[in-house]
Amino acid sequence: MSPKRIVLKFGSGILTRKDAPEPDPVQLRKLVEAVALLRRAGHSVVVVSSGAVASGLKPLEFKQRPTDVTTLQALAAVGQTHLMHAYESLLRDHGLHVAQLLVTHEDFENEDRAPRVKAVLDRLIEFTQVVPVINENDSVAIEELRYGDNDKLSSRVARFWGADVLILLTSAPGLLRDMKKPEEGPIPVVADVDEVIHHAEEEKSALGTGGMISKLRAVQDAVHGGVECIIASGRHAEQIPSLIDGHGICTRFPAAARS
Numbered sequence: 001m002s003p004k005r006i007v008l009k010f011g012s013g014i015l016t017r018k019d020a021p022e023p024d025p026v027q028l029r030k031l032v033e034a035v036a037l038l039r040r041a042g043h044s045v046v047v048v049s050s051g052a053v054a055s056g057l058k059p060l061e062f063k064q065r066p067t068d069v070t071t072l073q074a075l076a077a078v079g080q081t082h083l084m085h086a087y088e089s090l091l092r093d094h095g096l097h098v099a100q101l102l103v104t105h106e107d108f109e110n111e112d113r114a115p116r117v118k119a120v121l122d123r124l125i126e127f128t129q130v131v132p133v134i135n136e137n138d139s140v141a142i143e144e145l146r147y148g149d150n151d152k153l154s155s156r157v158a159r160f161w162g163a164d165v166l167i168l169l170t171s172a173p174g175l176l177r178d179m180k181k182p183e184e185g186p187i188p189v190v191a192d193v194d195e196v197i198h199h200a201e202e203e204k205s206a207l208g209t210g211g212m213i214s215k216l217r218a219v220q221d222a223v224h225g226g227v228e229c230i231i232a233s234g235r236h237a238e239q240i241p242s243l244i245d246g247h248g249i250c251t252r253f254p255a256a257a258r259s
């Protein structure tokens with residue numbers, strides 16, 4: 001299989017324990033293993049990782065996610081360092097290093113800044129031992145914390161970087177037709193997001209901020225930019241390499257032709 005440019009988005013809901021609002025080291029280890037496998041297979045991988053706010057809850061002794069923006073920003077400032085520490089030590093076991101990029105939407109929209117971000121991303125990828133991990137600069141980016149746009153951010157990164165595939169790893173196995181009937185499994189392939197958006201409900205995981213509607217909008221944007229998208233469960237990180245090969249339980253959104 002030819003090497004691909006892959007963006008993996010890890011949502012807050014899959015980086016944290018199911019029973020407590022704190023990072024789950026086992027889960028993080030499995031996700032990092034999947035990244036290392038893809039790297040070893042010759043693919044270029046960029047991770048867009050949520051989890052800054054969630055990672056700040058325990059050190060600052062919060063039992064649940066607060067709602068006021070300034071406290072969320074404070075949590076993100078503390079949590080982001082914990083998150084990066086975890087990535088650095090887990091990636092080191094695979095001979096890899098984490099490269100942290102904290103960005104705001106403006107970094108992609110401003111015509112002077114955007115080429116710099118792309119240049120540094122391309123340069124980082126040339127180092128085969130480096131895995132760029134991107135998050136919104138939450139401590140100053142209010143809009144991110146209010147709207148939970150890491151889905152949108154990952155879609156922007158994927159388009160901007162010219163990724164072949166964007167995988168949104170989340171707490172659901174893909175897009176379900178009916179959330180009350182998870183046994184039916186996710187819709188396997190979606191050609192037109194507009195035709196399935198009504199399946200997305202407002203409900204989301206305890207620590208997630210985006211939700212399924214945000215994911216589908218992000219997917220729509222990426223697909224139109226020529227990026228194949230996949231929504232899959234991040235609780236089954238072992239299937240990530242096979243998702244790239246066209247298998248696995250997920251919802252696939254084939255790329256539209258690049259214009």
Ligand SMILES: Nc1ncnc2c1ncn2[C@@H]1O[C@H](COP(=O)(O)OP(=O)(O)O)[C@@H](O)[C@H]1O
Binds near residue numbers: 174199203204210213
């Ligand atoms: N049709 C649907 N199929 C699957 N999940 C859905 C659907 N509609 C809403 N959801 C919700 O979307 C959630 C995933 O979004 P979110 O909690 O924001 O995750 P993340 O933290 O990974 O971004 C699921 O846990 C589920 O509650």
Ligand SMILES: N[C@@H](CCC(=O)OP(=O)(O)O)C(=O)O
Binds near residue numbers: 051054138
């Ligand atoms: N940048 C925030 C992201 C919050 C967010 O977007 O969460 P998610 O809905 O899990 O993608 C953080 O790191 O906490």
